[in-house]
Amino acid sequence: MTLPGEVVVRPAAAGDVERLVELYATVADEGRWLGAEGPVDRAELRQRWGRRLSSDDGVHLVADASGVVVGQVSLELAPYGVASLGMLVEGGWRRRGVGTALVQAAVDAARNRGCHKVSLQVWPHNQAAGALYRKLGFEDEGLLRHHYRRRNGELWGAVIMGLVLAGPASAAGQEVEDDRGHHRQHDRGGDRDVDPDVLLPEGDVAREPAETQPAGEQ
Numbered sequence: 436m437t438l439p440g441e442v443v444v445r446p447a448a449a450g451d452v453e454r455l456v457e458l459y460a461t462v463a464d465e466g467r468w469l470g471a472e473g474p475v476d477r478a479e480l481r482q483r484w485g486r487r488l489s490s491d492d493g494v495h496l497v498a499d500a501s502g503v504v505v506g507q508v509s510l511e512l513a514p515y516g517v518a519s520l521g522m523l524v525e526g527g528w529r530r531r532g533v534g535t536a537l538v539q540a541a542v543d544a545a546r547n548r549g550c551h552k553v554s555l556q557v558w559p560h561n562q563a564a565g566a567l568y569r570k571l572g573f574e575d576e577g578l579l580r581h582h583y584r585r586r587n588g589e590l591w592g593a594v595i596m597g598l599v600l601a602g603p604a605s606a607a608g609q610e611v612e613d614d615r616g617h618h619r620q621h622d623r624g625g626d627r628d629v630d631p632d633v634l635l636p637e638g639d640v641a642r643e644p645a646e647t648q649p650a651g652e653q
């Protein structure tokens with residue numbers, strides 16, 4: 436699929452905040468794709484975008500169609516090398532290659548920032564997003580069952596998907612305990628002991644996902 440000639444993917448800038456808020460609010464109003472459900476708190480969202488664009492903890496790219504932002508992708512960069520991806524494309528611009536261009540640019544950016552993996556969550560009913568990610572090499576890693584409460588009280592599950600960018604540093608199952616109670620990790624350079632105290636606690640691992648994923652607040 437060829438991206439329409441007038442569309443370019445570029446880093447989001449401070450001048451995009453109003454349009455990003457608008458775009459996000461519009462897609463949230465669709466009620467079926469994002470974690471957030473409309474109406475969103477625009478003032479709060481404006482502040483959040485301002486903070487994000489002035490920090491180095493993430494990558495924020497937009498699809499710009501002759502000066503109008505029609506799509507957006509964000510990566511939240513966890514300190515352990517995993518980038519959490521969230522994205523959206525305006526309704527009238529879907530199915531024209533914009534989503535593909537955004538994800539490809541985000542994956543390149545994650546690689547350039549030294550990440551070993553891109554991770555995301557998607558609602559099981561979101562066939563468009565699921566197909567887009569699978570087409571670009573993401574694999575299903577699991578299902579969170581009945582996980583997120585919607586405003587109407589329903590509990591929705593979410594599919595966890597991931598794209599590994601670097602070769603695995605350790606074997607599947609990663610970590611085993613040897614007969615001395617030491618944690619041992621296998622990597623390509625051979626086995627090495629791992630101090631149990633420096634293993635990441637659960638809380639650090641479960642960093643808040645990007646807001647355009649199901650888990651995002653809004």
Ligand SMILES: CC(C)(COP(=O)(O)OP(=O)(O)OC[C@H]1O[C@@H](n2cnc3c(N)ncnc32)[C@H](O)[C@@H]1OP(=O)(O)O)[C@@H](O)C(=O)NCCC(=O)NCCS
Binds near residue numbers: 648
């Ligand atoms: C998911 C989304 C970002 C896709 O963006 P897009 O610009 O339409 O994607 P593309 O045009 O690049 O499509 C790429 C591929 O995705 C799949 N796809 C996209 N839309 C699809 C649809 N409606 N049904 C089935 N597959 C679809 C196809 O495999 C498509 O390739 P093809 O057109 O050659 O068959 C867009 O639909 C969107 O913004 N949805 C609402 C927000 C959202 O769901 N965000 C993701 C939250 S996890």
